[in-house]
Amino acid sequence: MTAPPGTTPPDTALVRARALRKSFGHVEVLRGVDLDVEAGEVCCIVGPSGSGKSTLLRCINHLEKLDSGQIHVDGELIGYRRVGRKLHELSERHVARQRSGIGMVFQQFNLFPHMTALENVIEAPVRVKREPSGEVRTRALSLLDRVGLGEKADAYPGQLSGGQQQRVAIARALAMRPRLMLFDEPTSALDPELVGEVLETMRALAEEGMTMIVVTHEMGFAREVGDTLVFVDDGVIVERGAPAEVLTDPKHERTRSFLSRVL
Numbered sequence: 001m002t003a004p005p006g007t008t009p010p011d012t013a014l015v016r017a018r019a020l021r022k023s024f025g026h027v028e029v030l031r032g033v034d035l036d037v038e039a040g041e042v043c044c045i046v047g048p049s050g051s052g053k054s055t056l057l058r059c060i061n062h063l064e065k066l067d068s069g070q071i072h073v074d075g076e077l078i079g080y081r082r083v084g085r086k087l088h089e090l091s092e093r094h095v096a097r098q099r100s101g102i103g104m105v106f107q108q109f110n111l112f113p114h115m116t117a118l119e120n121v122i123e124a125p126v127r128v129k130r131e132p133s134g135e136v137r138t139r140a141l142s143l144l145d146r147v148g149l150g151e152k153a154d155a156y157p158g159q160l161s162g163g164q165q166q167r168v169a170i171a172r173a174l175a176m177r178p179r180l181m182l183f184d185e186p187t188s189a190l191d192p193e194l195v196g197e198v199l200e201t202m203r204a205l206a207e208e209g210m211t212m213i214v215v216t217h218e219m220g221f222a223r224e225v226g227d228t229l230v231f232v233d234d235g236v237i238v239e240r241g242a243p244a245e246v247l248t249d250p251k252h253e254r255t256r257s258f259l260s261r262v263l
């Protein structure tokens with residue numbers, strides 16, 4: 001679609017990544033990645049191991065520095081500020097503030113083992129955002145309820161199954177009231193029988209309108225919950241589209257060959 005003369009097309013994407021490049025040593029892991037994710041969209045990212053999926057997610061909340069390119073979330077440049085034509089990295093404090101609006105859930109749940117589920121959920125809003133602990137506690141209890149763990153508020157991670165721990169990790173990320181949630185293979189470390197409960201929690205979150213970028217090998221989830229499916233290979237986005245289309249009728253040989261191995 002072309003915009004009428006004299007107007008610029010609306011740029012509504014919540015996440016706008018442009019020309020991202022990132023190397024580790026001599027290996028270029030992201031080789032010019034553009035990604036747009038609209039508010040409320042569930043964007044699933046699939047691709048072979050080592051293709052750069054985690055690095056891409058980590059760049060979006062500036063856990064990795066970029067070599068070049070830019071990421072905007074909700075119109076805000078992530079990790080850098082512009083001075084003239086140059087970009088300067090933001091201070092840790094500024095980065096932490098930006099990160100507080102972006103929830104991240106990892107394959108390994110990374111809960112604090114010496115804290116109860118409730119304490120894990122309460123920790124960041126109180127420590128990072130200095131919110132009143134009474135209010136945060138009420139919100140944390142309702143979040144634990146929402147992920148189906150209202151009864152487990154006082155349990156320690158060691159007393160919870162992997163699926164339960166991952167749901168606590170999701171509640172913990174939500175406690176910061178993020179505008180965007182990043183999931184990096186959230187079910188890959190789980191026993192097969194525990195995968196469904198975590199995907200169900202993520203589906204409910206998607207239905208409530210959360211903007212989500214989900215790196216996953218769960219093609220069923222991508223097809224049913226994803227609005228878009230992005231196939232990454234060797235540091236580039238090879239193909240993207242509606243999940244049902246990409247999964248049943250991939251346009252590129254590399255996508256086809258990857259899918260034939262995983263489906």
Ligand SMILES: Nc1ncnc2c1ncn2[C@@H]1O[C@H](COP(=O)(O)OP(=O)(O)O)[C@@H](O)[C@H]1O
Binds near residue numbers: 047049052053
């Ligand atoms: N901190 C790092 N230092 C060096 N190499 C890294 C680092 N992080 C990732 N890599 C390398 O970058 C490549 C892409 O990694 P990653 O983004 O984790 O891929 P994926 O998540 O798709 O499996 C891999 O070859 C990996 O070994």
Ligand SMILES: [Mg+2]
Binds near residue numbers: 053054055184
């Ligand atoms: Mg990874």
